[in-house]
Amino acid sequence: MKLFFDKFKPFFYNSNLEVISNDCMKASVKAFKVKNGNVPKWDEAIETINTFSKGEVVLNSPYIQIKCNDVNSAELLIALEKLLPWRKGPFMFNDFKLESEWQGDLKWRRISENIKPLVNKNVLDVGSGNGYFTLRMAMEGAQKALGIDPFLLFNYQFQAIKSLIDSPLEAMILPIRLEDMPKKPIFDSVFSMGVLYHQRDHMNHLNNLKAMMAPGADLILETLVVDGEKGYSLIPNDRYARMRNVHCLPSIETLKSWLIDANFRNIKVIDINKTSPKEQRRTPWIGKDAASLQDFLDPNNSSYTIEGHPAPTRVIIICNN
Template structure:
């Protein structure tokens, strides 16, 4: 079994309730592999940080429908200091922001800005089963629950993000009705032809995939026929045949493989079994949206751009530009 047991039973029950029995049998093995202490030397420390969070007052106000995932509760000065110290042991915090018992977690990404760009274009999430692929700390997953989703599953292979999610869960408690879950796996862990989710999000993942068309097929297989895909990724400007294949690095990232134009990406989606494909947003990433903070003290976007020409990366490629495409799985 895995190194971390709290909340696992909630995940198992949720899978039963959602008719995911075919996946259920794999969960113990997937949890054990995802939380194997051999994967990351810091994993035991992250686990201890979550386990040491103090018992919190039952009375709290939780807001999952505001820019900051917000939990308003009364903490003593000592408990607030203890909580902040433990939450800082999970740094860096990349996706947010969060406000937990008066502790403001200013994350590297203003993920609320991305949500603001996406939310107006979504089919109503109320009552839907939602999958968030590569969801990081789970910020967007909480926002999906706040928008009324009946079941939200965040998947991300990073054990740090798993424990960040569990730390936020400690503050949220059961205020979401137990609708939001995290599994520390990649999309490869999904059973083939699952065809279950009403909405699937893949945000900030595609450019990390060596085979982007395979990723699009995996996303399609997770969706029920007619289900909605929300795809957000790095793009370049150009026509339907424009695709940038960077060298060893792009904006100092070593694992970036394909940056298509939004028109090329729309064509890929159609080839992979999607219809009603539309680009709902395309914009350059600003230094205000992605930056170093007191909760993410490493280098960030400003350090990865040409200091003499912010339109270029250090390697001379076009600076980060991101697009959001929405499509439906063909019936």
């Protein structure tokens, strides 16, 4: 993806992140070489969008809005549809609204009201998806907001958004897994949101997060939890809310014990929230006949998933290394 490589070096140049740039470039080049039959369609979408005039990015809550004059809305719509499904967002282009599956502004408000300002901070967003939150971090003044997500589609979606922005917004997404990142303690704030329960080895994930944190840095951890005492975790036999790769949902006290074992300090729960259809919903932008939260819950009792497990509840914890 030429657009990605054109923007790569300027993002890392002359910053604390430059120490990891070569390794990140090698890992990214390898990721983009993976065979995927959708790549020609995605490349075509990016090429089209990159020809449009650039615009100002603003927050028009709940939307990240790009005011791009003289853009052919019909052509932009066609290009964006080539990048379905849009999970994270929502976004707005002039007056056109792209309603993603997740209404990310709700989560970001719960987080931003409780964290230290990100102004002039180096920030890592692990499992960034298409970069909605990474962009929010940059818009709040982060010196560098780096997101990582191995799914190529999300990287293409981010490039589609970023290529429409005419501003020095310091945000970048790389197609890299956390375990493949060079372990350098250079980030002032590290976010792991919606990632921990997908890990076969939760302690390895926590240790890898810690390895990226500068002295005194903050970890903002958001994950699924269940009710229970210290030591209790739900380990689904098959699926959880129709997701295959959910390995372990701890109680909050169990999660705290994991963080203590990983030598994190000042552990503070800042939010506990049961996921609602207002926040995660089916929209045309996740594809025709695609499923979302309402399809993952017991139709007779929304307190349970379709498999009979407790319905999704998420906790946000802040701690330090």
